[in-house]
Amino acid sequence: MPEGDTVFRAAERLRTGLAGKTLTRSDFRVPRYATVDLVGDLVEEVASYGKHLFIRTDRVSVHTHLKMEGVWRVFHRGQRWTKPPVTARLVLANDEVEAVGFSLGKVQVLARADEHTVIDHLGPDLLGPNWDPAEALRRLTAHPRRAVGLALLDQRNLAGIGNIYRSEICFLRRVHPTTPIGEIPDLPALVDEAHRVLGKAAHQPPWRPMVYARTRRPCPRCGTAIASQPLGEDDPGDRVSQRERGIYFCPRCQPRP
Numbered sequence: 426m427p428e429g430d431t432v433f434r435a436a437e438r439l440r441t442g443l444a445g446k447t448l449t450r451s452d453f454r455v456p457r458y459a460t461v462d463l464v465g466d467l468v469e470e471v472a473s474y475g476k477h478l479f480i481r482t483d484r485v486s487v488h489t490h491l492k493m494e495g496v497w498r499v500f501h502r503g504q505r506w507t508k509p510p511v512t513a514r515l516v517l518a519n520d521e522v523e524a525v526g527f528s529l530g531k532v533q534v535l536a537r538a539d540e541h542t543v544i545d546h547l548g549p550d551l552l553g554p555n556w557d558p559a560e561a562l563r564r565l566t567a568h569p570r571r572a573v574g575l576a577l578l579d580q581r582n583l584a585g586i587g588n589i590y591r592s593e594i595c596f597l598r599r600v601h602p603t604t605p606i607g608e609i610p611d612l613p614a615l616v617d618e619a620h621r622v623l624g625k626a627a628h629q630p631p632w633r634p635m636v637y638a639r640t641r642r643p644c645p646r647c648g649t650a651i652a653s654q655p656l657g658e659d660d661p662g663d664r665v666s667q668r669e670r671g672i673y674f675c676p677r678c679q680p681r682p
């Protein structure tokens with residue numbers, strides 16, 4: 426599942442290809458917006474917030490979310506698409522490039538003034554210009570009995586972390602992912618680590634996982650076999666997704682609470 430770093434880099438590519446240029450083609454392949462036509466709109470900016478991406482024109486903000494399998498690609502005009510055309514959900518093009526969103530989990534056209542409604546409930550963006558560690562800490566500590574591995578995934582606490590980085594951050598801080606927030610020895614350091622890890626993944630990709638999806642492989646610190654277990658939440662109202670929620674950890678470096 427794409428995490429904040431992937432969305433951040435997608436925004437960078439889209440910004441390079443689209444910003445400051447007028448759209449000469451728009452093709453929304455989702456029923457709700459099939460008749461929306463952005464030809465003639467000037468793309469002013471492309472921005473990300475956590476896992477949300479916004480393409481802002483002089484009239485509207487196109488909000489997209491990759492969810493499980495979405496990806497944005499930017500092609501030069503005439504270049505062959507590298508994904509099946511049937512999976513394209515949105516095409517935005519100018520005289521030079523075609524930006525194609527494949528398998529997007531969400532496509533929404535918003536008035537510019539309504540963009541905030543999508544992100545108002547989210548915690549501070551780990552990759553944003555206004556990253557606020559104190560606010561992230563305040564939100565995390567509001568639920569001291571919650572497992573850190575769940576709290577880090579919850580975008581209402583801090584925005585951008587998915588299944589890969591929650592395991593990596595816990596490993597780096599030597600805490601077991603099921604440790605309650607209130608029992609983390611140095612929570613500010615863990616929040617700083619989250620910021621560092623996401624920043625490195627976004628600015629110096631690729632991130633090579635140390636524990637994620639490395640079950641039975643040796644821990645890079647002590648050589649003990651990496652273990653895994655599911656850690657999700659059953660509450661269907663919770664924003665943390667139910668699917669494929671494995672945590673990976675070193676049983677020696679990260680003892681259970």
Ligand SMILES: [Zn+2]
Binds near residue numbers: 644646649677678679
């Ligand atoms: Zn270890």
